[in-house]
Amino acid sequence: MTMEKKEKCKCPFCENELEMSCFGPAFCEPCSKEEVQPKDKMTIILFSGEMDKAIAAFTLATTAASSNMDVSIFFTFWGLNILKKTKYTIAKPQMLMQKMFNMMSTSKLPISKLNFFGLGGWMMKKLMKKSKMASLEDLMKLAKELNVKYIACTTSCGVLGLSKENLIDDVSEFAGSTTYLAEAKESKINLFI
């Protein structure tokens, strides 16, 4: 008696046929391996709009992304300054107070300590260049190459009067806290910076 029953792998991605026996597997070999090791996830909430904190966040994000993890960064409040296209993001539909906020917090990021009206930030940039540390711009470019997902918080965008056109094109999603939570629920690492 021969059993000639062939079935297809039960995963939705491949069409591989399986040699079925009574105890036969439901997935083909490559798929069952993937089943055991799904990609780990990492989520970061980037709340602050300071250069040093952003560098820390992007350093971790790029490292995680190159270590086989899915990374998404949720930009909210001052973190949105990092994503601004131009230094002063003042648009017509903004209210006076929104304009004032965007006047005073720009995409020219300060550092979180010893800023001295920009002098500290300038010195920090010089120092980092001298010691060949990657700059924020480099890290952001890398993050994009490594498919790090940027999510901009629509609520803070609304409060600060920012729209899709004011932010860089790398932003992959405009969403709220629920989207973030849904991602964070499945992620192993979760940071608030």
Added chain:
Amino acid sequence: MGLFCPMPIIKTKQEMETMKPGEVIEVTADDPGFEKDLPAWCKMSGEKFIEIKKEGNLLKGYVMKKGER
């Protein structure tokens, strides 16, 4: 060379994407953190860590690309 965390690891990863399974990469770095970072990265990414050699200030790491040959 001359780069700081996380660049050595990211460059390694980018280079390894162009390699075939079974091939071994030699990475030279002078970031002292690299000694611990490379094995940790291999653990996460599943690549096979071979060894790290110290030559003065230089660190030479060897990693084999995973997968069947």
